[in-house]
Amino acid sequence: MDTLVLWDIDLTLVDYTGIGRKWYAEALAKVVGKELAHLPTFPGRTERSLAKELLKEHGEAHDDEHVERILAELEAIGLAARPALPTLGRALDGAPEILAALGSREGVVQSLVTGNLASLADCKLAAFDLARHVDLSIGGYGAISEHRHDLVEAAMAQASAKHGVTFAPKSVVVIGDTPMDVAAGRHHGTVTVGVATGRHSADQLADSGADVVLPNLADTPAVLAALLR
Structure with missing residues (x-):
């Protein structure tokens, strides 16, 4: 992996x-x-x-x-x-395409670091047929801790245990729309990607220390290149 x-x-x-x-x-x-x-x-x-x-x-x-x-x-x-849920929300532009593109890449494991409870994370993604692209069994979820960096640690440990390898920090990419997502990844030395589709601007995400800042996920080739650089 x-x-x-x-x-x-x-x-x-x-x-x-x-x-x-x-x-x-x-x-x-x-x-x-x-x-x-x-x-x-x-x-x-x-x-x-x-x-x-x-x-x-x-x-x-x-x-x-x-x-x-x-x-x-x-x-x-x-x-x-x-x-x-399919009537209460929407998949963001490019989300289905980039999840599918990464899912087809050999050597790439996708999971979650989310403040959501595990069951609700499944529900929210499944509403738009997105859950099938990620391994929910190794995610870091919001019941674990008050602190988001603990969720990153849990996901990395579970992924390493399941696949029998140690994912070095620089082989881990943490992606989110807030400075807290970025800080959680930086705490463990991972690659961090900020996506300006939430309540924080691209400049705010860059100022928080994100290695890469994307305006959105709509350009699949560009996002793929940024995540697997």
Whole structure:
């Protein structure tokens, strides 16, 4: 195996703008019986980090036990919404094409580093037939830690264990739309690629230290060359 490509999901591959607020409001109401009065900032965050902040800002206990209750309810809400997901979001331009192109390359392993829970990551990608291109079993997901760099570490370790090789940092490409994605990859010395399809500009991604900044994923040959340089 030559290259491990680790994708962010939201606003990198797909756009489900607004769905996070709805799901967290429902989870909060179900678990503690309160209306949403404070919405955490989502970009680059993990579900564990978001759930902890949500509980804390609503005056609730925010230890692991209570965080797990929010995460479990969030998962239930997301899974129940699975049939409707194709109507609630969209695949971003070029996402299906670049995933398929990388999937056809010998020596390339694709997985995820995403703040989403594993089951919801599957749902969000499967809604647009994208999940089949990535190995979901070796991803780094948002229940693991509040800190995104821990997700990168988990994905690298699982990929190495599954394939019986050690993926050196410079053979790992971390791709996302926020400076937090970039920082998580840089923490482990990986190649980092910022995609300006979210709430951060190309200049902001470059300033965060991304090795490569792309305006979007629409130009498949150019994206492929940037990722496998």
